[in-house]
Amino acid sequence: MKPQTLWTIIGTSTAILSGxxxxxxxxxxxxxxxxxxxxxxxxxxxxxxxxxxxxxASGMAVGIGRIVGWKLASSGMRRARRTRRGQRVLSKLED
Known part of the structure; x- marks a missing residue:
């Protein structure tokens, strides 16, 4: 799986769940x-x-929730890329 595809899946699912x-x-x-x-x-x-x-109210709150979800997923991916364990997991998912 390409890194961009993996990020799209993780980012979108996090945004949906947070919304x-x-x-x-x-x-x-x-x-x-x-x-x-x-x-x-x-x-x-x-x-x-x-x-x-x-x-x-619901539109604004869900929009903010989705943005927070995207940002959390993004920081989690960056943090995972900095550690060896995270790099191993991501490499297994990307292959």
Whole structure:
């Protein structure tokens, strides 16, 4: 496997997992402190204000979570390349 392919797999999976975790924690936090997040913003019972606030908050939080995931994966790969054990593992994955 090429090093670029390996990085794409690791970086993308980390970004996806951190985005999902961020969204779930945002749902849990909003239920606990503010309001129940709208399941379907198209529902007539959901007010515009709630739908827009939830969309903005979740979009921003998931975006930040994905960036943090990419940065953590990047620093982890750099750290792994500096150690012998990490180099052995990466060489096995890249071959």
């Amino acid at each position: 999902v975790a961020t969204r779930q924690s945002l749902k849990h936090t909003s239920r606990r402190h503010a309001f129940e997040p709208p399941v379907n913003p198209d529902d007539p019972e959901v007010r515009w204000r709630e739908a827009l606030l939830w969309g903005a």
